[in-house]
Each structure stands twice: as C-alpha cells, then as structure tokens.
Amino acid sequence: MSGSSRETTRFAPRVKGSGVQKVYEQLKASILDLSLEPGAPLDEVSLAETFGMSRTPIREALVRLAAEGLVSQLPNRNTIVAPIDFGALPVYFEALTLMYRVTTRLAAGARTRAHLEVMRVHQAAYARAVREGDVLGMIGHNRNFHATIAEAGGNPYFTGLFIRLLDEGRRILRLYYYKSFNDHLPRKYVDEHDALVAAIEAEDAELCDRLAAEHASQIVAQIQRYIAVDRTRELSLASGA
Structure with a gap:
C-alpha cells in the first residue's frame, strides 16, 4: 500500500472537534x-489533513493503537500499521484457545438474562452475515458475540485480554477470507454458537468448557490450513509441446 495521504482518504471522512476517539475508532476499523x-505508513501530517484537525489528536490516537499492538513506531520515528507476526501464531493460538474456554466457563456461572439477550442479538447478526456472505460482518459479529460471553463472565482482566486477542484475530481471518470463502465452516459456527448460548443459559460449566475448546480448535485449524497450503503441488511445469 503506497502513498499514506491517498490511502487515508479512502477510509475516513473529515471530522470536527477534538475527535481523538473518532480517529482512533476509524483507524482501528481500517487496520482490522x-x-x-500491515506495514502501511501512517503519516501524522497526511492523517491530520484527511481528518481535518491538528496533529495532536492524531498522535494521541496512534499512541492508543500502539498500546494495543496495532501500530508500530520505527527507529526513524515513522509510524506504520503493525505487521502480523506469523512466527508468534503458536503462542497466540494457545492464549486464544485458553480465553475461549475460561470466559465461556465463567459465563455459565455469572451470566444474567440481559447477557443472554445480547449474546442472541450478536448471534442473530452473525447468522445473517453468513447467509448473506458478508465476510466483514461475520468477522465483526463473531468478535462481538464472544466479547459478550467474556463480559458475562465478570472478570475484566480476562475480558480485556480476550477482546485484544479477538481483534488481533480479525486481521488474520481477513487474510484467510481474501483468498477464498467457503461458507461450510461459518454455517457450522452458527450451530456451535447456538450450542454455546444454550450451555451458558443452562449454567453447565463443564459443557461450556468442552464446546468452547472444540470451537476454538476448529478456528485455529482453519487458519493453520490456510497458512500451510502448498499451491505448488498442483502446478505443472511440464512443457506443453
């Protein structure tokens, strides 16, 4: 991706006021x-022009994004969208799977009727996105569904960590869906989400743990298959003569 000024105009209209939160939210959405x-330059001057404000709120928004690991500052003080560290995926998958399990298990013992209602709202939105083939909708609603489960568990430390992991995973899933889209697994995830909600409502912590572990395992395997695909196996180099 080249030309930070040209690129930033694609995702953000001009906004008025201090706008730190708006800049943060719009940049975060565009990164995710x-x-x-990954690696795209984030020039403060160009961003300030795009958003129609001074560099101070731009800088503050970038600091927040850096704290979340979504942007990186280079030694020459230039800022870029943080690269995706594929070498760290094994430990990322470990943390993600653990958070799926622990947050769902905790939700079984702490959920309220209001939590269940919000889960079902996000689940319905996810199912609709699957039916419509809306990739960004699927990724976003899936994140919100599991974030609500984490919030229902009542541990803000787990919730904060899990949301960060879910947001980081949105970039990885988007890479996967860039190349191909097969709705078999998303349709299966609709059923799995319904089963998770039912187990949470029943306050069955053991079932929640098992279902969450199986759900996370399939998501991890989905991403691993994409990363490990070898397209050269079917590539013929034989002469057509």
Whole structure:
C-alpha cells in the first residue's frame, strides 16, 4: 500500500472537534479489516489533513493503537500499521484457545438474562452475515458475540485480554477470507454458537468448557490450513509441446 495521504482518504471522512476517539475508532476499523494493510505508513501530517484537525489528536490516537499492538513506531520515528507476526501464531493460538474456554466457563456461572439477550442479538447478526456472505460482518459479529460471553463472565482482566486477542484475530481471518470463502465452516459456527448460548443459559460449566475448546480448535485449524497450503503441488511445469 503506497502513498499514506491517498490511502487515508479512502477510509475516513473529515471530522470536527477534538475527535481523538473518532480517529482512533476509524483507524482501528481500517487496520482490522485490512483497508490499511500491515506495514502501511501512517503519516501524522497526511492523517491530520484527511481528518481535518491538528496533529495532536492524531498522535494521541496512534499512541492508543500502539498500546494495543496495532501500530508500530520505527527507529526513524515513522509510524506504520503493525505487521502480523506469523512466527508468534503458536503462542497466540494457545492464549486464544485458553480465553475461549475460561470466559465461556465463567459465563455459565455469572451470566444474567440481559447477557443472554445480547449474546442472541450478536448471534442473530452473525447468522445473517453468513447467509448473506458478508465476510466483514461475520468477522465483526463473531468478535462481538464472544466479547459478550467474556463480559458475562465478570472478570475484566480476562475480558480485556480476550477482546485484544479477538481483534488481533480479525486481521488474520481477513487474510484467510481474501483468498477464498467457503461458507461450510461459518454455517457450522452458527450451530456451535447456538450450542454455546444454550450451555451458558443452562449454567453447565463443564459443557461450556468442552464446546468452547472444540470451537476454538476448529478456528485455529482453519487458519493453520490456510497458512500451510502448498499451491505448488498442483502446478505443472511440464512443457506443453
């Protein structure tokens, strides 16, 4: 992705006021859906022009994004969208799977009727996105569904960590869906989400743990298959003569 000024105009209209939160939210959304690709430059001057404000709120928004690991500052003080560290995926998957399990298990013992209602709202939105083939919708609603489960568990430390992991995973899933889309697994995830909600409502912690572990395992395997695909196996180099 080239030309930070040209790129930033694609995702953000001008906004008025201090706008730190708006800049933060719009940049974050563009990073997570890969409108701003890993490694893309984030020039404060160009961003300030795009958003129609001074560099101070831009700088503050970038600091927040850096704290979440979504942007990186280079030794020359230039800022870029943080690269995706594929070498760290094994430990990322470990943390993600653990958070799926612990947050779902805790939700079984602490959920309220209001939590269940919000889970079902996000689940319905996810199912609708699957039916419509809306990739960004699926990724976003899936994140919100599991974030609500974490919030129902009542541990803000687990919730904060899990949301960060879910957001980081949105970039990885978007890479996967760039190349191909097969709705078999998303349709299966609809049923698995329904089963998770039913287990949480029944306050069955053991079942929640098992279902969450199986759900996380399939997501991890889905991403691993994409990363490990070898397209050269079916590539013929034989002469056509």
